Amino acid sequence: MRGIRHIFLAAGIMTPATGLAHPHLFVETALTILYEGDIPVGVQVEWIYDDFFSLLLTSDLGIDLDGDLALSAEEEAVLDAAVTAWPEGFAGDLEVRQNGELVPLGDKTDHTMSYEAGIVRETHVRPLPQLNDPNITLQAFDPFYYIAYDLTQPVQIIGRTDCDVAVFPADLDAARALVADLLDGLAPEDVGPDEPFPEVGSEFADKVSVTCG
Known part of the structure; x- marks a missing residue:
């Protein structure tokens, strides 16, 4: 199990509204590219869970049961442990490329x-090794498309003012056709949460291109 999916399944959250088809979860995503000098040194990632999943998560953890949308220090510690403790082997559902x-x-x-x-937000930074080129491409995706990371927030740049950001939307029709081809005509929405799904999540993800200078 991986990341948010790990939280989702470990909490035992599976309802008709969330458990019918791929993807099972939709997470608003914000990306910020961090530069030092001319070189990118990290990517800040923010995941914003929707209100329904946030409610299911807090309810299952036994916190904010009074529904006042405020947590005590003890409840915050419980939620923090559930959200920020990634399982071993989880890669973070972020891919960065340079020159391909x-x-x-x-x-x-x-x-x-x-x-x-009532909304859970998770923010972290993924450091990048020392690179020689300021230009990179990024994608946020679950390889198995259990989670759809919706790039709803503008991509930000910190540390440079001469960078252009282009977002290339995923070709969802082509991605769906690929799944159908690999699964003998089965559409993504017909694949249940416990059924095998091809590792084609990148085909459903927007691609971000950052060009500087």
């Missing part, structure tokens, strides 16, 4: 959780 080559990402840092107005 996959860039290895460092272990997450600055991992924080917040709960405001």
